[in-house]
Amino acid sequence: MAYEVVIGLEVHCQLRTDSKLFSPAPVSFGREPNHSVHPICLALPGVLPVLNRRAVELAVCAALATHCKVHTSSVFARKNYFYPDLPKGYQISQYEEPLATGGYIDIPAGGDADEGDGKATKRIGLTRIHMEEDAGKSIHDSEVTGRFATHVDLNRAGVPLLEIVSEPDLRSPAEAAVYLRTLRSILRYIDVSDADMEKGNFRCDANVSLREAGAREFGIRTELKNLNSFRNVELALGSEILRQAEILDDGGSVVQATMAFDPVSRRTRVLRLKENADDYRYFPDPDLIPLVISDADVDRIRDELPELAQARYQRFQDQYGLSEYDARQLTISRELAEFFETAVAAHGVAKTVANWVLRDLREALGERELEDAAVTPEQFAALLRLVDDGKLTPKSARGLVPELVESGGDPEAWMRERGLEALSDTGVIERAVDEVIAAHPDDVDRFRSGEQKVQNFLMGQVMKKTKGKADPAAVRELLTQKLGA
Amino acid sequence: MPDSRPLPSVGELRRALDAGELSSVEITEASLERAESIDGSLRAFTGMRSEGARGDAAASDARRVEGKGLSSIDGIPVAIKDNMVMEGEPTTCASRILEGFVSPYTGTAVGKLRAAGAVIVGRTNLDEFAMGSSTEHSCFGATRNPWDLDRAPGGSSGGSAAAVAAGIVPAALGSDTGGSIRQPAAHCGVLGIKPTYGLVSRWGLVAFASSLDQIGVFARDASDAALLLGAIAGHDERDSTSIPEPVPDYRAAQTGDVSDLVIGLPREYFVSDGVDAGVLDAVRAAVAVLEAAGAKVREVSLPHTRYAVATYYLIATAEASSNLARYDGVRYGRRADDPSGLSDMYHRTRSEGFGDEVKRRIMLGTYVLSAGYYDAYYRKAQQVRGLLARDFQGAFRLCDVIATPTCPETAFRLGEKTGDPLAMYLGDIYTVSANLAGIPGVSIPCGQSSGLPVGLQLLGGTLAESTLLRVADAYQRLTDHHEARPTAV
Numbered sequence: 009m010a011y012e013v014v015i016g017l018e019v020h021c022q023l024r025t026d027s028k029l030f031s032p033a034p035v036s037f038g039r040e041p042n043h044s045v046h047p048i049c050l051a052l053p054g055v056l057p058v059l060n061r062r063a064v065e066l067a068v069c070a071a072l073a074t075h076c077k078v079h080t081s082s083v084f085a086r087k088n089y090f091y092p093d094l095p096k097g098y099q100i101s102q103y104e105e106p107l108a109t110g111g112y113i114d115i116p117a118g119g120d121a122d123e124g125d126g127k128a129t130k131r132i133g134l135t136r137i138h139m140e141e142d143a144g145k146s147i148h149d150s151e152v153t154g155r156f157a158t159h160v161d162l163n164r165a166g167v168p169l170l171e172i173v174s175e176p177d178l179r180s181p182a183e184a185a186v187y188l189r190t191l192r193s194i195l196r197y198i199d200v201s202d203a204d205m206e207k208g209n210f211r212c213d214a215n216v217s218l219r220e221a222g223a224r225e226f227g228i229r230t231e232l233k234n235l236n237s238f239r240n241v242e243l244a245l246g247s248e249i250l251r252q253a254e255i256l257d258d259g260g261s262v263v264q265a266t267m268a269f270d271p272v273s274r275r276t277r278v279l280r281l282k283e284n285a286d287d288y289r290y291f292p293d294p295d296l297i298p299l300v301i302s303d304a305d306v307d308r309i310r311d312e313l314p315e316l317a318q319a320r321y322q323r324f325q326d327q328y329g330l331s332e333y334d335a336r337q338l339t340i341s342r343e344l345a346e347f348f349e350t351a352v353a354a355h356g357v358a359k360t361v362a363n364w365v366l367r368d369l370r371e372a373l374g375e376r377e378l379e380d381a382a383v384t385p386e387q388f389a390a391l392l393r394l395v396d397d398g399k400l401t402p403k404s405a406r407g408l409v410p411e412l413v414e415s416g417g418d419p420e421a422w423m424r425e426r427g428l429e430a431l432s433d434t435g436v437i438e439r440a441v442d443e444v445i446a447a448h449p450d451d452v453d454r455f456r457s458g459e460q461k462v463q464n465f466l467m468g469q470v471m472k473k474t475k476g477k478a479d480p481a482a483v484r485e486l487l488t489q490k491l492g493a
Numbered sequence: 494m495p496d497s498r499p500l501p502s503v504g505e506l507r508r509a510l511d512a513g514e515l516s517s518v519e520i521t522e523a524s525l526e527r528a529e530s531i532d533g534s535l536r537a538f539t540g541m542r543s544e545g546a547r548g549d550a551a552a553s554d555a556r557r558v559e560g561k562g563l564s565s566i567d568g569i570p571v572a573i574k575d576n577m578v579m580e581g582e583p584t585t586c587a588s589r590i591l592e593g594f595v596s597p598y599t600g601t602a603v604g605k606l607r608a609a610g611a612v613i614v615g616r617t618n619l620d621e622f623a624m625g626s627s628t629e630h631s632c633f634g635a636t637r638n639p640w641d642l643d644r645a646p647g648g649s650s651g652g653s654a655a656a657v658a659a660g661i662v663p664a665a666l667g668s669d670t671g672g673s674i675r676q677p678a679a680h681c682g683v684l685g686i687k688p689t690y691g692l693v694s695r696w697g698l699v700a701f702a703s704s705l706d707q708i709g710v711f712a713r714d715a716s717d718a719a720l721l722l723g724a725i726a727g728h729d730e731r732d733s734t735s736i737p738e739p740v741p742d743y744r745a746a747q748t749g750d751v752s753d754l755v756i757g758l759p760r761e762y763f764v765s766d767g768v769d770a771g772v773l774d775a776v777r778a779a780v781a782v783l784e785a786a787g788a789k790v791r792e793v794s795l796p797h798t799r800y801a802v803a804t805y806y807l808i809a810t811a812e813a814s815s816n817l818a819r820y821d822g823v824r825y826g827r828r829a830d831d832p833s834g835l836s837d838m839y840h841r842t843r844s845e846g847f848g849d850e851v852k853r854r855i856m857l858g859t860y861v862l863s864a865g866y867y868d869a870y871y872r873k874a875q876q877v878r879g880l881l882a883r884d885f886q887g888a889f890r891l892c893d894v895i896a897t898p899t900c901p902e903t904a905f906r907l908g909e910k911t912g913d914p915l916a917m918y919l920g921d922i923y924t925v926s927a928n929l930a931g932i933p934g935v936s937i938p939c940g941q942s943s944g945l946p947v948g949l950q951l952l953g954g955t956l957a958e959s960t961l962l963r964v965a966d967a968y969q970r971l972t973d974h975h976e977a978r979p980t981a982v
Contacts, residue, residue, distance in 0.1 A: 047598050051819040053591065054578045054600055054697040056732050086815050088862070090839055097818020158835075160823065289862035291871055294704035294812055296733050 009257060011218040013249055014226055015184050016135075016176035019191060020169045021201040022142070022209035023066045029141045029168035030057030030100060037207060041147075041161035049166045051095035056295050059084075063139060063168040066200040067107055068301060068309045070170055071137045073198045073316055074191075076111030078306050082138070084296045088289040092160050093144035101140035101171075103290045107299070108137040114318060115183070115190045116336070132187050133175030142167040170201070176215065176226065181245035185238050188212060190317075197316055197342040205237050212241055217262070218252045227252075228262040232269055232276060244269035248276045320345055328358035337366050343378040347385045354389035357396075364392055368406055372413040382416030391419035403476045404428040431478045434486075440473045441486045455491055463487060497530040498523070499660020499978065503569050503717040506663060510557065510568055517557070517568030517612060521550035524570040524614050527661045531982045536636045537646075537656040539575045539585055541615040546570065549612045556610065565720050567610025572656045572665040575616035576623055576699040577708070579603050586699050587631035588621045590820045590846030592827040600697010601732070602666060602708045602725040609724040617652030617665060621848045622817065623673055623701040625649050626917050627910065630850040635907055638680060639979035640945055644904040647677030650711070654681040657711045659982045664712045664721050670701050671805050672899075672924025674709045675936035679899035679948020682938045682977055684718050684965065685711050689956050690931035691736035693722075694729030700816040702809035703734075705928040714975050715937070715966035719743035722958060738956065746959040747966040752787030754964065756780060757892030761798040762923060768901045771942025776898045779939035779949045782971055783896075783964065793888040793895065797880045798926065804881065805925035806918060807861050807874035813851075814858030820846060853914065882930040889954040894964055897923050899936040899948030927952055935961045938974040946977070 027034055031048035048055045071078045085103035110133075117128035144165035146158050153159045172191065178184045192203040192210060203210040217229035232248060235241045247269065252262050264282035269275075315323070317339045324335035324345075339345045344365070351361045369388065373381060391408060394400040400408075400423055408422055423429060431437055444466055445452055455462040463484075470483045500506065500523060509515040525543050532538050553568035562568075578584045578596035585591050599607070607613065620630040628651025629635040636651045638644040639659040646655040650667030654677035657665050667674040669687035678685025686709045693708040700706060708725065712718040723744065728737045758780065763773065784790045822828035822842030829841030847855070861870040888895060900920055910917040927934040932955055939949035949968075953961045969975050 050824055052578075052596070052598070052825070053584055053586070053594065053699040053819075054596070054598075054695075056696055058731060058733055088815050088818060090818065090821060092821070092823045092835065095819060095824060097821060098815055287864045289815070289859065289864075289867075291811060291815070291862055291867070294702075294734075295700075 010221040011253055011256065012221045012223070013179055013181075014176045014217045014219060014229070015178035015181070015245060016215045017174045017178065017184060017187060018213040018215070019172045019188070020211045020213075021172070021195055021203050023063050023139075023168040023170055024199065024201050025060055025062045025066065025168055027060055028166035029060050029063050029139065031166050033166065035167050036163065039163055041159070041163060044163040045165070049095065049162055051097075057100060057293070059296065059299065060168060064299065064301070065309060066168075067137065067139050067170055068306060069198050069313060070172070070195060070200045071108035071111065072306070072310050072313055073194050074111040074113050074134050074137065074172070076108035076134060076137055078108045078301060079105065080302070081105065081298045081300050082107045083298050084139075084293045085290045086293045089286050091143070091146075092158065093146045093162070093165065095144065095162060095165055099141060099143060100293055100296070102138035105298075106136045106138035109135065111137070113187070113190055113194060115186050130183070132177045135173040135175050137170060137172050140169050140171055141165070142169050176217075181242040181249070184214065184245055185242045188238060188241060193317055193340060193342075198314055199342075208236065211236060214241065214245055216245055216248050216252070218249065218256060227256075228264050230262065230264065230276075231266045233266055233279065235269060240269060240271055243271065243274055244276060247274055251276060314342070317342075317345075328352065328362070330358060330362055334362045334366060338362060341378065347378060347388075350385035351389045351392075354386045355392050360392055360396075361389065364388070368409045369413065372410040381413045383412045384416060387412060387416060387419060394419055394423060398479055399423070399430055400428060401430050401476055401478070401480065403471075404430070428477060431474050434482065437470070437474065437478050437482055438486055440470050440478065441483065441490060444469045444473065445490060452491065463491070466491075497527045500524055500527065500570070500663050501660075502713040503566060503663045503720060504714070506569055507565055517550040517553040518547065520568065521546050521570050521612050521614065524662055527659070528615065528656075531659060532661065534637065534642060535639060535655055535659055535982055536634055537617055537652040537659065537661060538572070538615045539587060539618050539631075539633050539652065540583060542582065542613055545582075546612050546614045549607075553610050553612060563608070563610035564724060566606070566724055569611050569664070570614045570662050571606055571611045571721070572615050572617045572653055572662045573603055573606075573613055574619055574623075574650050574653050574665070574667045576619060576668060576701075577603050577666060578697045578699070579613065582616070584699065585616070585632070586622045587619050587633055588820075588847065588851070589632045590827050590843070592846075594826045598697070601694035601729045603697060605725045605727070606666070611724070614662060617650070617656055617667075619652055620649035621851050622699065622813070623649040623668055623670055623706075624813065624850050624854050626672070626676055626920055627905070627907075628652060628655075628677070629907060629911055630848055632848065637907070637981075638904045639982045640682065640904065642981050643906055644945070645680070645907050645909075647680035647900075647904060649673040649677075650685075651677045651681075653711045654678050654683055654685065657681070657683045657713065658979050660978070664710060664717055666708055666725070667711055668698055668701075668706055668708050669924075669928065670705045670707075670809060671928050672921045674711065675899050675924050675934055675948065675950055676921070678711060678936040679938075679946065679950075680904035682946030682975075682979065683711055683713060684715060684935065684937050684975065685709065686718050686722060686935040686958070686961070687927060687933060688722065688726065688958055689736065689933045690928070691732075691734050692726050692933070692956065692958065694727075694732040694735050696729055696731040700812075702812040703816060704812060705805075705809055707928070714969050715962050716744060716747060718935075718965070719747060719962050722962070726958075736956070741959050743959055743962050746963050748963065749967050749970050750787070751783055751964055751967045754894060754960070755789045755791060755892040756783055756964075757791055757793035757888055757895045759793050759795045759798070759888065759895060759897060761795050762897040767919075768898065769903060769942055772898050772900070772902065772947050775940035775942060775947040776896065776949050779968065779972075780896050783968060786967060786971060788964075791892060793891050795881075795884040795888060795926070797877065797884050800877050801881055801926045801929060802918060802922055804874045804877045805921065805929055806857070807870050808878065808929070810854045810858030811861045811871050811874075812858065814855045814862065817847075817851065817855055822846075850914070878929045881926055885926070885930045885932055885952075885954070893953070893957070893960055895952040897950045897952065899923060899950040903942050903945035903947060923950060931955065933958050933961055935965050937965045937968065938977065939968075939972075940974050941977070
């Protein structure tokens with residue numbers, strides 16, 4: 009049977025604040041266990057939560073960047089459950105009255121953020137965005153804790169999270185992954201979160217169900233918990249879709265349940281069934297007053313929002329005359345877009361910079377992030393100017409990019425140090441041309457009898473002889489001149 | 494009876510300190526001696542802070558000699574209810590579950606008292622986690638009523654009420670969630686004031702029901718209460734529900750004049766059914782005194798009163814069930830020995846650590862919030878709470894102060910109601926509405942019924958503490974019921 013896949017995602021991302029959501033304890037990564045805590049995070053008797061203003065601003069930024077309606081009043085609620093890494097016995101979250109509702113993001117259609125043609129987009133609805141606090145960490149590793157103990161680290165307890173819930177608008181695991189990448193890009197663009205899946209500050213749960221193609225009712229869904237990489241999101245969804253399809257094919261029905269994904273076996277398994285689901289006994293937290301955000305606050309935050317990827321993508325085409333493809337690629341991350349713009353300002357020719365950034369810079373970066381590279385946009389522009397001025401051949405320049413990315417520095421100094429200055433002495437080039445003609449009489453004959461492409465071979469030989477430093481234009485001119493004679 | 498003498502009022506001690514007749518060290522020693530001699534039978538305290546208090550008193554004396562007194566309560570011994578944290582001191586909430594807990598920080602109200610120079614002499618007994626109306630539900634045993642040691646002092650702040658009534662301290666802090674200051678004040682014959690919700694910071698007050706809890710003061714008379722309340726009130730950024738308003742000078746407002754005021758008598762409160770006749774007589778007589786002093790008296794109506802107790806026990810237990818979840822044996826306090834696993838640790842820690850009344854309320858509250866019952870109970874209770882608040886808003890358009898009995902009866906016998914929780918809950922009928930509406934209330938002694946004190950409750954609108962303490966002071970200028978001393982200690 010043909011099924012339509014229906015996926016909705018819940019993303020938890022850590023807001024980039026100095027202190028926790030309701031406590032002055034610092035937010036830190038990798039500190040000694042239980043050293044980033046305050047009586048509030050420990051839930052000592054008598055403590056009260058105080059809302060972090062900065063977290064609210066960041067949350068509003070995220071809501072605006074995703075076209076949500078920010079509510080003038082929203083309410084924090086307690087989600088009650090017992091677990092040792094949840095010090096109060098409840099998590100402060102938002103439930104009936106969230107911060108924002110009813111937004112959307114546009115993702116590249118066709119299921120690939122990198123390869124989309126940049127034109128077709130699909131709009132994915134956002135149900136809601138709300139703020140909540142993270143729990144601590146339970147450490148079950150017996151290597152650390154000894155055989156019969158679990159340790160609790162509360163450094164993470166109370167760290168501010170944003171929960172972003174999508175509508176069930178996604179139709180394939182690939183589309184889900186594109187949605188996640190686009191969402192992450194937006195959150196990074198506006199600088200509200202590092203959104204780094206590896207560090208656990210961008211986490212995803214997925215709801216997935218199948219229905220007969222064309223059906224209007226949704227099928228029974230399962231929830232996949234804690235998918236901690238883009239790859240796992242796709243793998244887990246793929247595996248769960250297969251599992252559900254098999255059940256339906258056999259005439260069975262899917263049981264509503266929470267599932268876990270095992271990346272080793274690549275299978276999903278039931279964590280708990282719906283009828284055993286916890287009753288969280290949500291109620292408004294009486295220690296906190298409703299969060300009131302005035303229209304003026306929203307307007308101020310809107311004015312301060314940085315330009316988003318979509319707007320920048322349009323502008324890059326209009327302002328720099330870039331292709332849709334190049335514009336899309338250059339706006340995938342805010343860092344890359346800003347690097348490009350700064351380099352263009354220093355160099356002058358957008359198309360040239362775009363080519364070099366998208367081809368050579370990205371290749372040299374490999375898996376690394378641009379923030380980790382030492383090269384500045386000004387240095388990169390200076391490298392391209394050396395090529396423009398004929399001081400460096402494109403080949404030599406390309407060879408310098410990895411070193412520049414690694415260590416930065418003045419490209420001209422690198423060039424001299426490596427002795428890569430382009431040969432401008434026509435005497436040397438002419439000597440090389442003559443030697444190549446003399447060494448390859450057969451090829452010269454073939455060229456003269458009409459095989460044009462032999463010229464490329466001969467050029468390559470000259471370049472090889474000059475160690476790539478000869479100006480290719482000068483070589484071509486001399487070759488044409490001498491072969492034609 | 495031991496020969497220690499009850500301490501006089503804050504005002505009298507202040508005068509003696511300023512006149513050089515007494516030092517804070519001498520007053521503090523007298524307080525500690527008084528506790529030493531009578532608290533074995535009274536059991537008002539869960540722990541004394543003798544050494545710390547002596548040190549604080551000596552420091553206060555040094556300040557006074559240098560003319561650098563901090564406030565009019567500098568050097569005055571005060572007790573705090575054992576549900577308010579103070580750095581380096583245990584906080585027990587009269588519960589086994591907090592066994593061994595010592596607070597690393599000081600709460601706002603206690604910190605403000607100390608900043609004003611008050612000498613904290615000890616922590617007073619309470620119903621476990623402030624849940625109860627008799628101070629019998631304490632892991633330290635019941636506190637006795639200083640008027641009759643076979644009777645309960647009321648609760649949950651019974652230790653503070655008894656300590657002030659018995660003259661161990663001239664003033665004490667308590668907390669009031671549904672009457673826990675006013676009811677024991679009435680039963681012990683002292684003044685007790687529950688301020689407007691949000692006037693005194695809850696930072697450092699161990700939560701029972703967060704939307705109802707409020708710290709307040711026990712004192713001998715209204716002028717002492719004005720000084721103490723002025724010292725602990727005020728906005729605090731650490732409590733999001735704290736009111737950002739400046740604190741008025743309550744003492745300065747005590748002019749003795751009530752001729753500009755209208756006193757409302759809610760018809761729903763003055764019913765003979767279930768109310769002790771002697772209590773009603775004393776309250777009516779007190780209103781007559783105020784009327785004679787120039788106040789106008791009229792009837793008002795609080796039509797939703799009959800829903801107040803039910804509403805209160807839904808909201809208070811719901812919040813309590815969540816607030817007490819943190820006592821899980823993981824981070825501090827008691828943990829069951831050798832648990833076989835996580836679930837066993839939770840079960841046994843909480844089964845062994847909490848007393849019956851606390852368990853009863855946690856179960857009630859858990860039920861109230863459960864899926865499928867939330868709308869019928871918690872949400873409905875919040876709606877009724879709104880109606881009760883509106884009742885008061887309507888009434889305060891017609892009057893400035895509402896006068897009622899504090900409790901339907903005088904102090905009951907120890908054990909009389911512990912077997913019947915519902916009867917115990919119904920005793921809160923006159924006090925819970927003020928917590929639900931967030932308005933201030935004060936109970937002052939207004940005579941006796943069968944030899945036991947009767948309390949007159951005065952309720953005011955939001956932030957009407959000045960008016961309440963002015964009326965209480967005016968009444969005490971005209972009467973001497975607040976001078977009556979318990980005879981059993």
